[in-house]
Amino acid sequence: MRVPRTTGRRRLRMSAVALALVLPLVGGATTTALAVPAAAAPVQAAPVRAQNDAGASVARVDWLTDRRVAVWVNSPSMGVPIQVQILLARDWNRSPGASFPTLWLLDGMRATDVENGWTAETDAETWFADKNVNVVLPVGGQSSFYSDWVEQNNGRNYKWETFLTKELPPILERDWRSTDVRAVAGLSMGGTAAMTLAARNPGFFRFAGSFSGILSTSTLGMPQAIGYAMQDAGGFDVGSMWGVPSGDLWAQHDPYVLAEKLKGTSLYVSSGSGAAGPYDQPSDIPGISTNYAGMGLEILSRLTSQTFATKLTKLGIPATINYRPSGVHAWSYWQFEVKQAWPQIATALGVEADKPACSVGGAIGGAASANGWLGDCLTAEYDVPGGRAQDFRVGRIFTSDSGTHVVAGAIGGAYSGLGGPAGVLGMPTSGELGVPDGRGRYNSFRNGMVYWTPQTGAHAVRGAILDEWARQGYERGPLGYQLRDEVATPNRPGAVQGFEIGAMYFSPDTGTHAVLGTIMEKYGQTGWENGPLGFARTNEIAVRDNGRFTQFEGGNIYWSPATGAWVIRNGPIFDAWKSVGYENGRLGYVTSDEFPIPGGVQQNFQNGFVTVRDGNVQIVP
Structure with a gap:
């Protein structure tokens, strides 16, 4: 759960609710800090190879840097494209034939659809640059707990477990040189999900890490605490997630209940105490942070983490448990914690912890x-x-x-x-x-x-489009800067590139020409190069009264401030208009597209119209 950026009054209210919900837990929870020994070499379960039976596909890829990419995956289960960002492994460029294990970093309760919190709030991008793993960063999933919900809510159709364990892995392995050796870690909601996903999908992850996670979700008071947090973070109804709190689905998503299924997984659990720590702004009260909501949430994490760790001990499941003497629910602590966990993650993934x-x-x-x-x-x-x-x-x-x-x-x-x-x-x-x-x-x-x-x-x-753009004055010319990459035109030989003020078209038959502004909009209405106009034959040409026109294979588009943009196709109407002097003649500018009339077609001009009936052309002033 990412710390809410709210007013002090809301933080106080959240803290009070969180602390009130903690009190029933204290009597039954084990609060002694137990240091469970870490597994030096965890037993590896057989890897799970995800199937992509539902048919996920890649909608779009944006390269943000040479080793950070944003991939939009069409998710059949969720029905929308889901963004996943990847920090590519250190040797990605140096070893183009190599594949790499993956570390999945899950976000908190207030995850946005723009960027994963690990890159928005921490130094993860530069810190992981020298690590030889692909870091997988799902984007979105506010209040989702990265699970499959029983019903849609608040405009979202959450099927995150299906997406992460079935739809995404084949794309990572096929397109992004990723192996099936995986680790997962997350903060708060993401920490809960890391343990839950690892337990519900044995062998899928070799490592699972929770930083300030809620690791007992179905015990007394916890569904209510989670429900309050979900309402506060996006207005989500907790019942739409796993149904009523007394139902089986809550237990099926509870790390404490599922703990036995984590055998063979390298585990790491950490939480602060809720007291002000080295990364906090202290209040006037000693030991109390000004992040009041973060205090209450961290206490909940601490209590449930202790309960979870106690059960691991009873089951004989090794784990690294770090109970920090201070610290609240905040990104600065999670940035610290992932670095502390890295040597164990590296061991689980079979990579060196330090760069050569x-x-x-x-x-x-x-x-x-x-x-x-x-x-x-x-x-x-x-x-x-x-x-x-x-x-x-x-x-x-x-x-x-x-x-x-x-x-x-x-x-x-x-x-x-x-x-x-x-x-x-x-x-x-x-x-x-x-x-x-x-x-x-x-x-x-x-x-x-x-x-x-x-x-x-x-x-x-590049190529002919660069040559023409340069001839027109580069970015100082009429097109401005590029808005899109060059792409091939889909049904005819050629290429097009979008710019701020229009597009540059190339075809072997017509050469390279710019189509701009309102003429570009009108061109789009006709079907671009696949419509009756075809490719542009000229750049935009100035005519009287500040008008403009562009010639195409199948006709022209004329524009003036007084009349707007209209198509006049090659044929008898155009020839008639030409015969009386185009826009400089008695008809003036075009004021409509060609349209049908009984027995023929008509096109209007400023000072008259032209009709064609049974092959007969008539100019009507």
Whole structure:
């Protein structure tokens, strides 16, 4: 459960409710801190290979950096695309044929649909950069406990367990070089879910870690506490999750009840005491944090974690248990805790805990010294098509006969998404440079460029589209910056790329031309290049009274401030309009599309109309 960012009054109320719900637990809970010994080499259950019978597929992939990607997966069970971000393993670039184990990091109660809290609230992205695992970060699932709900609620159809254990793994293994060796950890709600998912799917995860999780969900008072938290975090009805608290589903999702099923899984449990700790802003009362809600929630976590640990001991299941002497329900403590758990996670996954030694020298060393913001090296130098490369904590350096250049950030992501040095862009020919307008940044490559702005993101531009965009003045021209990557037109040979003010189209028969603004909108209404107009034959051309037109294979679109944008197709009406001087003649601008009339068709103009009946053309002033 992520700490609510609310007013002090709400925090006090939440704290009071949480503490009130704690009191019935105290009498029956074991509160002595028990240090259960960790398993040095946990017994490995047979791996579970998930089936994708429901047919999940990838809707979209966005490369955010060279080793952080956002993947949208069409979930048949939930009926919507689910975003999953992946922090790619340290050797992802260096060893393109290798596959890697995965660490899944689950979010808290207030998970958003934008970004997983582990990257939004902690330094996980840079800290895991030198770890040789793919870190899997589900995005969304507010108040879900990452479970399959009995019914829809609050506009959500939650089937998270099905998604995580059946639909997602085959995509990770097929597309993202991930093995079936997995670990899972989470904070608060995510800590509860980590233990529950591991217990309900024996062998699926080799490690399960709970940081401030609620590890006894069906005991006296806990369904009510969870229900209050779910209402506070998104207005969800707890009954829609696992039904009535006395029902079997609550027990079937209770880590305490399921504890025996965790045999053979490497386990890690931690919680604070609820007292103000090193990462808190203390109040005027000694030992009391100003994070009042965080205090109450952490006490609930501590009590249920102790109860859970006691049962593990009775069952003879080893685990690492850390009861911290202070600390409340807050991200600063969970950032600390995942780093403490990492050596055990690494052992369970079969990877080294620390990165191998690497050194920097030669041309790459000079570039690294000049760009200290890249951080430390993660790999040794290695060969890439056309040269050499080396990975650093926040980017890469490439060297070739085109020089030695840094590629990083969102531009590095766009570059990697196109295959990096082995892809269509080839090796870099410049470092990252500023654009004269002060808004954008770019890197040049042998076969194109990648531009970035805060508003448009990073996109490559290359080939004939780059040539025409450059001829028109780059970002200073009529199109502005790229909004989309170049894609092939689906039904006819050609390509299109979206820009801020329109799009650039290419076809072998018509060349490369921009379609802009309102003319672009009208073009879309006709079906783009698959409609009657086909591909553009010209860029936009200025005509009288501040008007514009673009010529297409099958006709033209004219626009003026007074009349708007209209299509006039090649044929007898166009020929008649041409015969009287186009927009400069007696008819003026087009004011409608062609439309049917009895026996023929008609098109209207500012000062008249043209009809075609039985092949006869008539101009009516």
